[in-house]
Amino acid sequence: MAENEMRYLQAEDLEITHMPDGWVIYQQHTDRVHFLNPTAALVFELCNGQHTRAEMAAILYEAYQLAAPAADEVETCISNLLAEGLVVPCSSSRSEP
Amino acid sequence: MFVIPIRTLTREFRLHTDCRQAARVLAYIETRPKICGTALEPVDLLVQRLGEFYRLALPGSGTVEGTAFHLLDTMHRVVFTSFIEEVPGAPLIHAASVRVGGVPVLLVGAKGSGKTTLALHLMERGHVVEGDEHVAVRETDLVPRPRTLRVKASSSRFAPALARRIRRAPSIADGNGSLIYAVSPAVGGKPWRIAAMRAPCVVFLEPNHGGHTVAKPVSVDRAFNRLLGRCLLPVAKAPAAARLRRVAREAQAWEMSLGDLEGAERHLTAIAAAAKSVH
Numbered sequence: 429m430a431e432n433e434m435r436y437l438q439a440e441d442l443e444i445t446h447m448p449d450g451w452v453i454y455q456q457h458t459d460r461v462h463f464l465n466p467t468a469a470l471v472f473e474l475c476n477g478q479h480t481r482a483e484m485a486a487i488l489y490e491a492y493q494l495a496a497p498a499a500d501e502v503e504t505c506i507s508n509l510l511a512e513g514l515v516v517p518c519s520s521s522r523s524e525p
Numbered sequence: 526m527f528v529i530p531i532r533t534l535t536r537e538f539r540l541h542t543d544c545r546q547a548a549r550v551l552a553y554i555e556t557r558p559k560i561c562g563t564a565l566e567p568v569d570l571l572v573q574r575l576g577e578f579y580r581l582a583l584p585g586s587g588t589v590e591g592t593a594f595h596l597l598d599t600m601h602r603v604v605f606t607s608f609i610e611e612v613p614g615a616p617l618i619h620a621a622s623v624r625v626g627g628v629p630v631l632l633v634g635a636k637g638s639g640k641t642t643l644a645l646h647l648m649e650r651g652h653v654v655e656g657d658e659h660v661a662v663r664e665t666d667l668v669p670r671p672r673t674l675r676v677k678a679s680s681s682r683f684a685p686a687l688a689r690r691i692r693r694a695p696s697i698a699d700g701n702g703s704l705i706y707a708v709s710p711a712v713g714g715k716p717w718r719i720a721a722m723r724a725p726c727v728v729f730l731e732p733n734h735g736g737h738t739v740a741k742p743v744s745v746d747r748a749f750n751r752l753l754g755r756c757l758l759p760v761a762k763a764p765a766a767a768r769l770r771r772v773a774r775e776a777q778a779w780e781m782s783l784g785d786l787e788g789a790e791r792h793l794t795a796i797a798a799a800a801k802s803v804h
Contacts, residue, residue, distance in 0.1 A: 443763035447770050449745075454763035461753055461766040463746070 432482060436475035436506065436515045453514065462512060467492075471505045475515040481506055531556045531604055532671050534611040534719070537565040538584070538604065542572035547579055550593035552695040553707045554600050558655075558671050558717040572596065594697070608670055609759075612661035616765040617757040618772075620660045622669035622722075624653040628797035629722035631660055631667075631776075633755050634730035639783040641674055642683050643730070645691075646786040647793070648713030649684040655710060655719060659757075662768040666721040673707040683786060687712055724775040726800050727752070728793065730783050738788035740781040740796065748778035777803070 441456040451469040453462040464472055470491065474484045484506075485497040492498075509515040527548035529540040533556075542548050551572070573580045581589050581596045589599045621632040621640040625647070632640045641657045648654045659670040673694075681688040694706040711717040729743070729751050743751070752769045759765050777800050783789055 443761070445763040445767035447767055447774075449770075449774060452763055452767040452770055454766060461758075461762065463749060463770065 433480060434517050434519075435477050435480060436509075437477050437518045438472065438475050439514055439516055442514065455513065458513065460512075462514060467501070468505050468509075471502060472509060472514065475506075475509065477518050529555050531600065532558060532560055532565060533604060533607045534560060534668065534671065535563055535566060536568050536607055536611075538568045538570060538600070538607075540570050540572055540581075540600070542574075542579075544572070544574050544579070547572055547574070547593045547596070549695070550597055550697070551600070553597060553697050554604065555695065555707070556604070556671050556673060558710070558719045560671065561718055561720040597697075608661075612663055612668065614759055614761055614765060614768075615661040615663050616759065616769055617659040617661055617670070618667075618752060618769075619658070619755045619757075620727075621657040622655040622660050622725075623647050623793075624655070625793045625797040626801065628800050629667075629725035630793060630797060631725050631727045632730055633727060633751070635755065637732065638730040639732050640730060641676060642680055643783060643786060643789055644674060645676065645680065645684040645687065645708075647790060648710060648715075649686050650790055651714070652790075653710075653715050653718075654713060655717070662765075662772055663721070664768070666723050667725060667772070668721045669719055671719045673709050676706045676708045678704040678706070681706075724800075725772075726796050727772065727776040727778040728796065729755075729778070729780045731780065733782040733784040736782070736784035738781060738784045738786075738792060740779050740792040743778045743780050745773050745778070748776065749773035751778075751780075 443454040445452045450466055451464045471484055474487060481502050485499045485502045489497040526541055526543050529548060529551050531538040531554055540551050568584050571582050575590060578590055579593055579596055581599060583589060618633060621644045623630050623644055632643055634640050644654045644657050656669040656672055657674045658672050661668050676691055681691045690712040691706050691708050694708045696704040696706045699705050709717055727748060749770050752773055756769060779796055781792060
């Protein structure tokens with residue numbers, strides 16, 4: 429599957445606590461704590477198997493009333509989330525629970 | 526009969542013994558600050574002599590037998606466990622807790638970073654010291670762990686005016702045979718009180734032996750990162766980490782390269798004054 433069609437899911441071993449300035453995430457298998465700022469938290473929240481990177485960029489564009497879709501920011505954010513194991517790629521769109 | 530009180534946030538353990546030798550060893554764990562805002566539940570524990578050994582009746586049920594030093598180790602565990610139970614879900618920051626001009630300041634650092642040395646200096650200079658080991662981050666506030674300062678014999682030179690009183694404090698020998706004193710913060714002349722605090726200044730210490738002391742402010746993200754590196758997290762880690770994030774957001778956080786102690790006091794006074802003006 430082409431990368432631009434790829435969707436993502438949040439990893440399963442995460443404990444999440446919402447804060448006024450972002451999300452605190454504890455990852456059990458690495459015993460690490462991560463902090464996501466509000467923008468990264470929104471991208472993370474969109475990793476529900478429903479959205480491609482382009483769709484996420486469009487949602488951020490709407491949410492923050494940006495001048496243009498935030499494609500680069502979403503690329504960087506998804507790359508970081510993948511590198512940290514907080515999200516995993518999934519091949520096709522999944523319906524929300 | 527000798528009675529050795531050991532206070533936690535909600536309890537006062539009282540070790541009762543008629544043996545002077547045991548009392549002298551167990552005095553190392555004596556802890557009697559004023560615990561603000563709480564009536565302490567008394568827990569009386571009897572230490573009996575068994576020939577060359579002792580028997581300690583533990584809280585609840587059970588006993589432990591051994592040398593006075595073995596009983597001391599056991600009581601350290603009992604008291605620390607009690608403290609953990611009293612602050613459910615709280616991460617423990619490895620920090621000394623002091624009040625500079627009335628402003629709470631946490632001196633956060635690893636073993637050997639100078640927390641106790643700086644606390645001693647501040648105590649000698651008339652500032653209030655509460656502890657030098659842990660500070661618990663509760664749901665809405667923070668509270669120091671009631672425990673005496675553990676001062677190496679060689680460290681008393683950093684507080685020469687208090688040296689005589691430090692050397693009168695209960696002591697045990699470490700693995701190298703050097704004495705470690707259990708020093709009540711009250712030896713500085715101010716009452717030893719354990720009180721909750723909100724939005725303390727947080728100062729991360731790095732040793733700079735023989736140099737000048739330098740301090741610089743740090744961002745919320747860096748403060749959070751450093752707090753995570755200097756704490757014990759309970760089982761529920763995400764909400765505990767969130768409490769640390771709250772501390773980082775509410776605090777004025779600084780990094781201090783700790784060299785000369787006079788310089789450190791000057792920086793802390795300025796940091797506390799700035800925090801007071803903000804609040």
